[in-house]
Amino acid sequence: MRRVTHVRVEGLFGHLRHDIPISASAPTILTGPNGAGKTHVLMLLRAALIVDLKTLFKLPYTEFEVQFSDNHQLQIRRAIVKDEPELEIAALKGGKADGRAAKVRAVDFEEPDLPRHIIPLPDGRLYDSRIERTLSAETAQRRYGPLIITPRRRFNNYPAIVRMISENAPILIDTKRLDAALPGHLQSDIEGFHSNPTERALASSSIGRYIGQIRIQVTEARRASVQATQSADLSFAARALAAASDRIKEDPLHQRYDAIVDRYEDLARNGLAIGEAPLSFPEKTTPTVRRILNVFLDDWERRLKPLLPVNEKIKTLRDILDTKLAKSGKRTAMAARGQLVFQSFATGQRVRVANLSSGEQHLVALFTLLLFTANGDSLVLIDEPEISMHAAWKHAFLDDISRVALLTDLQIIVATHSTAIINGRWDLTQELGFSDGPYEFHGEETADDTSLDPDELLA
Numbered sequence: 001m002r003r004v005t006h007v008r009v010e011g012l013f014g015h016l017r018h019d020i021p022i023s024a025s026a027p028t029i030l031t032g033p034n035g036a037g038k039t040h041v042l043m044l045l046r047a048a049l050i051v052d053l054k055t056l057f058k059l060p061y062t063e064f065e066v067q068f069s070d071n072h073q074l075q076i077r078r079a080i081v082k083d084e085p086e087l088e089i090a091a092l093k094g095g096k097a098d099g100r101a102a103k104v105r106a107v108d109f110e111e112p113d114l115p116r117h118i119i120p121l122p123d124g125r126l127y128d129s130r131i132e133r134t135l136s137a138e139t140a141q142r143r144y145g146p147l148i149i150t151p152r153r154r155f156n157n158y159p160a161i162v163r164m165i166s167e168n169a170p171i172l173i174d175t176k177r178l179d180a181a182l183p184g185h186l187q188s189d190i191e192g193f194h195s196n197p198t199e200r201a202l203a204s205s206s207i208g209r210y211i212g213q214i215r216i217q218v219t220e221a222r223r224a225s226v227q228a229t230q231s232a233d234l235s236f237a238a239r240a241l242a243a244a245s246d247r248i249k250e251d252p253l254h255q256r257y258d259a260i261v262d263r264y265e266d267l268a269r270n271g272l273a274i275g276e277a278p279l280s281f282p283e284k285t286t287p288t289v290r291r292i293l294n295v296f297l298d299d300w301e302r303r304l305k306p307l308l309p310v311n312e313k314i315k316t317l318r319d320i321l322d323t324k325l326a327k328s329g330k331r332t333a334m335a336a337r338g339q340l341v342f343q344s345f346a347t348g349q350r351v352r353v354a355n356l357s358s359g360e361q362h363l364v365a366l367f368t369l370l371l372f373t374a375n376g377d378s379l380v381l382i383d384e385p386e387i388s389m390h391a392a393w394k395h396a397f398l399d400d401i402s403r404v405a406l407l408t409d410l411q412i413i414v415a416t417h418s419t420a421i422i423n424g425r426w427d428l429t430q431e432l433g434f435s436d437g438p439y440e441f442h443g444e445e446t447a448d449d450t451s452l453d454p455d456e457l458l459a
Helices: 038-050 053-058 137-147 159-164 184-193 197-203 206-242 250-269 287-328 358-372 391-408 447-452
Strands: 004-012 016-021 028-031 063-068 072-081 084-093 102-105 118-120 126-128 133-135 171-174 330-334 340-344 379-383 411-415 429-431
Touching: 004 038, 016 028, 028 038, 038 053, 038 063, 038 072, 038 171, 038 379, 038 411, 053 072, 053 084, 072 159, 084 159, 133 206, 171 358, 206 287, 206 340, 206 358, 250 287, 287 330, 287 340, 287 358, 287 391, 358 391, 391 411
Parallel strands: 028 411, 028 429, 171 379, 379 411
Antiparallel strands: 004 016, 004 063, 063 072, 072 084, 084 102, 118 126, 126 133, 330 340
């Protein structure tokens, strides 16, 4: 599993140089004054890992290099030739060239426009607003042909560079735009597919698409569970006969039954239970009953297994959100169709996403995106998570994000000005300074600093 271990940028804004070690496990926090280039480093890193030529041409730098845990490097040099940017992209191994470099000129670069109803998602996949489905790059390429030019396809004559391109596109989370609406030209498409005003509003926002991924994954898990059930039903008789001579002890069987019932009830709390609950354990058993019950429990474990991964993500999401929403009298729930919904504690009535506060909407968008949109083993880049976030939430942010990263196997880099986000974990920080010397933080957070909501700037 390849991880980013170091980033180097030269000539950022024409005069800055940064060497940044990146942790492969714990979150890496980029700090520094305004203008030091934190956001640009995140943008360059994402662009480099997917060879996003449009961004690599546009941003102001002369050289950008990413080092990986397998001793490979991706190096990109940018120069202005006859008033136009040109790139030289090279794959390295141990600091030496690995295959030939690719040279690309901005004047030769053209990127076809996607169909109006196709929306790029943060993880590199595409969302089709007409059918409300997420498409992989491969599916989109089969469906739309030459309109989808993937980086791997563009550089297929440079195999060493292709090997450097991230299979799971890094996700750059610009907190200021987490709950942004769709581009204006797509609003008419949404109108045609949603007659309910609430559904139209939700579908037309980024947060609506992130929440929609929960329903999609729940549906897929349920489908896999039904298929497992059907397969087990077809072979039940044969397996029961094959177990006719098995010796099954009652106590271990009862313990196994109790564990499966607990698992089933846990799934039911998140709207994921399939079928009826298991029959009550018999007060008295015979060898024949125990053999049949053991095969029955085998089938129940098969049915529940496809539901467990999405259940863990839903549990984590609801736990993180509920601890934050409780103070405003709200909580999460799961609707029958696998939708995440919000309720009032006092009345139990549904609370529309649009009626959550801006901070609550950002929180929902951020963690649903991380848990249900980011692929495992992805790099996640989060810019200024403190925006619209309550001071107490900031102090919990690193713990919450670390919990999500462990569950979904993410590598995370955060750029922030907030001492509350850092929450004393200066060992995780990398300070970006100016060319005249390293940036130093001269303040010290006190208990009273929590009143500096929302920013608590270092600068």
